[in-house]
Amino acid sequence: MSTRFKIISYEIKESKTGEKIPVVNGIHLHSIYNPVKEAENFIEENSNLLKENSNILVLGLGFGYHIKELIERLKDFHGDSFQVFIIEPIDQLVNDSKELLDSFKNTNIITNLTVEELYSDREFINFLVTKPALLAHPSSFNLSKSYFTGLLKYKSDNSIDKSRYLLKNHLLKNIFSTYPQNISLDKLVETKCRNDKPIEGEIDYIFQIYKELSKQTGPKEELR
Amino acid sequence: MNNTLIINLKRNGDILSLAHLINSIHSTSKDLISILIFEEFRAAAKLLKNVSRIYTIDRKSFLSLKKNALFHDIFSFENLFVELEEVRTQRWDNVINTSNDRISSYVSSFLSYSDQRLISGTYFNKNNTVSFSSKWARVLNDVLPCYKYTPVAHVDCLHYLTENLRVRDGQKVNSSPHHNTIAFENINRIRENESKMGNKIKIIGLQLKSSSPEKDISFNTLIQLIDLILNNPSYFPILLIAPTDEEREFGNKVNKYFDNALVSVESDFKALPSVLLNIDLLVTPDTVVKHLADLLDTPLVEVSLGWAPFLKQGTLNPNSVILTESPSSRVFSKSEFEEHDTSISGNDIYNAIKCSFEPRLDETITFSTNVSLYRAHEDKLGVYYHRVGGHIDNNFNLALLVSRYITFKIIIPGYNDIEFLNKIATEFKYNIKEWLNIEKNILLEASKTLLSSIRHLTTQGSENNFNDFTYSLDNLLSSCEDDSLASIALLIFRSYIENLEAKNPKENIEKVEVVLYDLKKSFQKISLGIREIEETVESIRKNDLVMGREKTSLLDNRL
Numbered sequence: 001m002s003t004r005f006k007i008i009s010y011e012i013k014e015s016k017t018g019e020k021i022p023v024v025n026g027i028h029l030h031s032i033y034n035p036v037k038e039a040e041n042f043i044e045e046n047s048n049l050l051k052e053n054s055n056i057l058v059l060g061l062g063f064g065y066h067i068k069e070l071i072e073r074l075k076d077f078h079g080d081s082f083q084v085f086i087i088e089p090i091d092q093l094v095n096d097s098k099e100l101l102d103s104f105k106n107t108n109i110i111t112n113l114t115v116e117e118l119y120s121d122r123e124f125i126n127f128l129v130t131k132p133a134l135l136a137h138p139s140s141f142n143l144s145k146s147y148f149t150g151l152l153k154y155k156s157d158n159s160i161d162k163s164r165y166l167l168k169n170h171l172l173k174n175i176f177s178t179y180p181q182n183i184s185l186d187k188l189v190e191t192k193c194r195n196d197k198p199i200e201g202e203i204d205y206i207f208q209i210y211k212e213l214s215k216q217t218g219p220k221e222e223l224r
Numbered sequence: 225m226n227n228t229l230i231i232n233l234k235r236n237g238d239i240l241s242l243a244h245l246i247n248s249i250h251s252t253s254k255d256l257i258s259i260l261i262f263e264e265f266r267a268a269a270k271l272l273k274n275v276s277r278i279y280t281i282d283r284k285s286f287l288s289l290k291k292n293a294l295f296h297d298i299f300s301f302e303n304l305f306v307e308l309e310e311v312r313t314q315r316w317d318n319v320i321n322t323s324n325d326r327i328s329s330y331v332s333s334f335l336s337y338s339d340q341r342l343i344s345g346t347y348f349n350k351n352n353t354v355s356f357s358s359k360w361a362r363v364l365n366d367v368l369p370c371y372k373y374t375p376v377a378h379v380d381c382l383h384y385l386t387e388n389l390r391v392r393d394g395q396k397v398n399s400s401p402h403h404n405t406i407a408f409e410n411i412n413r414i415r416e417n418e419s420k421m422g423n424k425i426k427i428i429g430l431q432l433k434s435s436s437p438e439k440d441i442s443f444n445t446l447i448q449l450i451d452l453i454l455n456n457p458s459y460f461p462i463l464l465i466a467p468t469d470e471e472r473e474f475g476n477k478v479n480k481y482f483d484n485a486l487v488s489v490e491s492d493f494k495a496l497p498s499v500l501l502n503i504d505l506l507v508t509p510d511t512v513v514k515h516l517a518d519l520l521d522t523p524l525v526e527v528s529l530g531w532a533p534f535l536k537q538g539t540l541n542p543n544s545v546i547l548t549e550s551p552s553s554r555v556f557s558k559s560e561f562e563e564h565d566t567s568i569s570g571n572d573i574y575n576a577i578k579c580s581f582e583p584r585l586d587e588t589i590t591f592s593t594n595v596s597l598y599r600a601h602e603d604k605l606g607v608y609y610h611r612v613g614g615h616i617d618n619n620f621n622l623a624l625l626v627s628r629y630i631t632f633k634i635i636i637p638g639y640n641d642i643e644f645l646n647k648i649a650t651e652f653k654y655n656i657k658e659w660l661n662i663e664k665n666i667l668l669e670a671s672k673t674l675l676s677s678i679r680h681l682t683t684q685g686s687e688n689n690f691n692d693f694t695y696s697l698d699n700l701l702s703s704c705e706d707d708s709l710a711s712i713a714l715l716i717f718r719s720y721i722e723n724l725e726a727k728n729p730k731e732n733i734e735k736v737e738v739v740l741y742d743l744k745k746s747f748q749k750i751s752l753g754i755r756e757i758e759e760t761v762e763s764i765r766k767n768d769l770v771m772g773r774e775k776t777s778l779l780d781n782r783l
Contacts, residue, residue, distance in 0.1 A: 125299060129288045156296040163298040172305050176298075185297040199350045202312070205334035206305055208348070212327045213283065213304065214290050 005089040005144055022063055022093055027143045029062035039065035043073050046135060050074060053133035054082040059148050060140020061088035064097045071104055082106055085127050089147045115150045120166050158184045175203055226255040226317035233328045236268040236512040243272050243396035243519050244379045250274040251391040260311055267493040271397050279311045311335055320386055321345030324365040344386045354723045359635050360385040366719040372556060372707040373623045374535040375631035380606030396519045403498035411502040425460040431508035432463060433471050438530035438563055439509045447481055448570025463488035505580055525576045531561035535609045539600055546598040547576045552620045567594045586612040622652050622659055630709050633753040634746045649760040656761055660754055666708040671747050673699045678740050713746035
């Protein structure tokens with residue numbers, strides 16, 4: 001089970017060029033010399049990725065210098081049709097960047113959530129389903145390495161008892177409360193879709209559709 | 225006013241083809257029509273006129289949630305549930321399942337849970353067995369996908385399934401007035417410029433790519449074709465490109481060959497109807513653009529390549545033509561298809577263009593060896609395809625017409641169509657006998673096996689009899705896919721046998737007996753149909769003899 005990030009020390013320094021630099025647990029999250037230039041270079045290095053993807057998942061906020069550059073670049077490539085999700089486990093960084101964050105378009109920030117909580121967040125899940133490109137802010141990633149690694153290597157628990165509470169639809173929630181709780185959804189589907197089993201209610205057809213749809217490999221992009 | 229839901233969980237082309245059925249239902253009943261499709265095909269579905277609502281299943285999102293270990297499976301389940309629950313809570317008077325797959329059949333059953341009689345097509349009944357709303361549902365699901373000669377056009381089968389008469393007139397596609405104006409202005413500018421040089425031109429749109437490489441017209445063939453078009457001052461080519469990098473790149477490659485002198489038009493689904501409405505002819509492989517052109521009555525040359533059965537959903541427009549390699553040499557199965565260099569050259573496509581503009585040229589123009597030209601014809605029962613030029617594939621062409629007659633004979637009680645019989649007999653009077661004899665022999669052998677199955681079934685009791693019965697049944701079913709006339713009845717029979725439901729062995733035997741006797745009746749109808757054809761041929765030949773025409777025709781035939 002992943003836990004929230006522990007801050008041992010938190011201070012704000014000033015860069016040679018006059019910008020604020022957060023230093024967390026002794027780690028400088030931006031260049032102490034020129035954070036804006038550093039951000040420009042970082043975004044330039046990832047320019048092709050941003051050209052090909054309008055949805056970006058950013059791991060690490062810092063004080064948002066790279067986010068400002070990122071949004072400028074996304075606007076150049078995609079106009080207003082882009083979406084950015086930023087994950088920053090340290091909520092103090094988010095609070096201290098609030099003014100800057102409020103000025104960003106099409107940007108969501110998630111903070112102070114465990115990995116489990118993150119993968120229960122429907123808005124975040126819906127964003128991930130669009131298959132966004134991943135952009136990890138190096139110093140933020142190193143600072144919260146175990147959190148971000150946990151995020152990338154997460155494996156969902158598909159048992160009915162662990163996942164039933166995630167349902168929003170009340171009707172479905174009630175239906176699932178009547179099923180055995182200690183089995184996985186796949187196991188439940190297998191039981192419900194046994195060849196010799198007659199259909200006992202409308203929901204049984206949904207289980208069959210679910211099973212058939214799961215077998216598919218996915219559509220081929222087709223324009224003509 | 226009734227609420228009708230049409231389900232189609234296939235691709236763009238199949239979805240657009242629904243426009244014919246939607247037009248017929250809307251014209252005759254004014255039903256409110258909705259459709260249920262996969263979300264990724266919404267752009268094509270939006271072109272369908274007279275659709276009050278588009279419901280979707282977001283398959284991409286479902287699969288992302290289901291297949292990725294990061295996500296809880298329950299999210300994919302809930303999304304699916306919510307999407308379908310939204311459709312289920314509407315009141316439906318008719319649910320039409322137009323795609324032959326398990327998902328659409330389960331969806332149909334879910335949406336009509338309280339009254340499965342509302343469904344046209346296939347569904348799963350409450351014993352979880354596939355059920356068919358009518359024999360036409362069996363033709364749609366078990367004959368058309370398997371039988372080589374497409375005895376009933378897909379669009380007609382959907383109309384028979386839903387007991388609708390096909391209405392030809394009526395606007396079937398939504399087009400954007402804004403795009404219509406732009407397309408008209410731009411294409412008319414080309415016409416005016418050419419007119420100033422004294423050329424009254426026909427604008428020919430060239431669809432460069434299809435959804436699969438084996439169906440595409442090759443680069444070299446396209447170059448040869450465009451070269452020929454450019455050398456004819458009456459023709460003007462434009463390249464039609466979908467807004468994808470792949471198509472742009474290919475379009476640029478083609479255009480570069482002609483020093484970038486070609487006009488190319490890039491259009492998405494919304495703008496495409498406007499472009500097609502303003503050109504004189506489309507040249508295309510089997511694509512969704514072909515279906516769209518058909519709905520807009522824009523004539524086309526369909527270059528049929530690859531493994532897709534070219535007559536199942538071929539162009540319906542009698543002013544269009546289909547160019548194919550000898551059909552009997554083609555493989556209409558994805559798994560058995562092997563890529564090869566096609567005999568269809570740029571010159572063949574160019575000649576097909578000329579035929580499309582001037583049908584009188586059909587029989588006089590020469591095509592490459594092994595290349596044939598087909599057109600859609602129409603009678604009171606619907607569309608059928610007929611060779612009009614190029615290579616003559618006698619047995620194939622014969623099978624096309626006779627299998628159609630026999631299918632109607634099996635399905636429609638008392639069917640007898642003198643006009644169609646005369647058509648078959650007139651065209652094939654001197655070379656049908658041997659073919660029919662082969663079919664009669666196949667039917668005879670199948671009938672023997674059938675009678676043997678019935679005998680073994682009705683004298684059940686010993687293990688030997690049971691083994692003999694299953695052996696006969698296996699024999700019978702093994703002939704399902706030999707593309708004979710008997711196999712039309714056998715494919716329908718198989719759909720019964722594979723989906724029988726019985727509470728006990730006794731009931732099972734009784735039900736098998738019923739379907740075996742039904743097959744026997746179908747065989748008798750095939751036999752009767754063959755006899756009607758033979759008699760018509762005989763009568764026409766006698767008439768020819770009286771009129772003194774036989775000698776000349778025989779001579780013609782020999783030549």
